Amino acid sequence: MKVNTAILSRAAVRAFDPSHAISAEQKRELLELARRAPSAWNIQHWRFVLIENDELRQQMRDAVMGQPQVTDCSMFVAIVVDLEAWNRSPARYFDFLPDDYAQAYAAKIQEFYNGREWLARDDAMRSCGLAAQTLMLATTAAGLASCPMDLFDEERVSQLLRLPAGHVVAMFVAIGKALPGSNAPKASRLPYDEVVLIDRFGASA
Numbered sequence: 001m002k003v004n005t006a007i008l009s010r011a012a013v014r015a016f017d018p019s020h021a022i023s024a025e026q027k028r029e030l031l032e033l034a035r036r037a038p039s040a041w042n043i044q045h046w047r048f049v050l051i052e053n054d055e056l057r058q059q060m061r062d063a064v065m066g067q068p069q070v071t072d073c074s075m076f077v078a079i080v081v082d083l084e085a086w087n088r089s090p091a092r093y094f095d096f097l098p099d100d101y102a103q104a105y106a107a108k109i110q111e112f113y114n115g116r117e118w119l120a121r122d123d124a125m126r127s128c129g130l131a132a133q134t135l136m137l138a139t140t141a142a143g144l145a146s147c148p149m150d151l152f153d154e155e156r157v158s159q160l161l162r163l164p165a166g167h168v169v170a171m172f173v174a175i176g177k178a179l180p181g182s183n184a185p186k187a188s189r190l191p192y193d194e195v196v197l198i199d200r201f202g203a204s205a
Contacts, residue, residue, distance in 0.1 A: 001141040010136055011186060013145035013178040016072040020177035022144070027075055030142065030175070034135035039127035041109050042093045045085045046131045046170075049078040049161055056160065063156040064172070069147050074176035078157070079132050081124045084166040086113045128170035135173055145178040 001009075031048050039045060051057055054071075061070040070076055082088070090109045094102035113120040132148060139146040149172040157169050189195075 001143075003137070003141075006137045006140040010140040010146070012147045013176075014067070014069050014147055015179040016069055016074065016145065016174065016176035017179050018072040020074050022074040022175070026142065030075070030135060030138050031077075033138040034131050037127070037131040037134040039130065040123035041086070041090075041105075041112075043085045043090070043109070043124070043127065044093065045082050045124040045127045047080040047082060047167070048131075049080055051076045051078060059160055060157070063160060064149060064152040067149065067151070069149070069174040069176075070172075072176070073147070073174035074144075075174075077135065077173045077175070078161060079128050079135075079170045079173065080161070080163065081121075081128050081168050081170045082166060083117075083121055083124055083168060085124065086110070086120050125170055132171055132173055135175075139173075139175050144175055147174040148172070149174060 051060060057071045064070055086109050091102040091106035094105045136146040
């Protein structure tokens with residue numbers, strides 16, 4: 001499937017076929033593609049938690065306001081943000097470079113974010129959003145459906161996933177086979193001229 005076809009055909013599906021299974025190999029393939037997403041400074045802030053245990057899935061469903069796609073989908077992924085990834089041996093994000101260059105980039109990262117944790121958080125969340133979209137497009141290209149989810153009890157989810165300090169959930173992605181007739185009408189988009197501007201807001205001087 002071409003990228004533009006995947007973009008145009010992707011839609012959030014909330015009714016999955018609970019009998020449909022995705023192989024371990026295909027799950028890995030989708031996550032391998034997701035981790036190729038771009039990230040600020042190549043920090044790769046994401047950690048993908050593949051939730052497979054049935055009991056945990058049910059507990060997670062309760063923590064996301066009872067949304068049925070949590071237990072009905074074939075693959076349920078929590079996209080977790082490591083908020084302190086910028087300060088965790090950052091030279092390793094540049095291991096494709098000579099060591100002196102990698103160390104120099106690591107020093108720049110630490111200088112950039114030190115004392116600006118709000119910016120580190122914003123960049124981490126943006127990067128995880130890119131990973132989520134990459135995962136959903138890969139899912140669409142594979143002939144599967146997906147649903148991004150961001151309505152959940154943060155404290156309860158953190159407990160269930162046993163998140164380490166400095167980690168939070170950015171969002172979830174449910175993946176599987178859509179039930180026949182489950183696709184809602186394609187959501188409309190605002191007019192092109194309303195959302196695309198040239199140079200700046202407001203009338204030109």
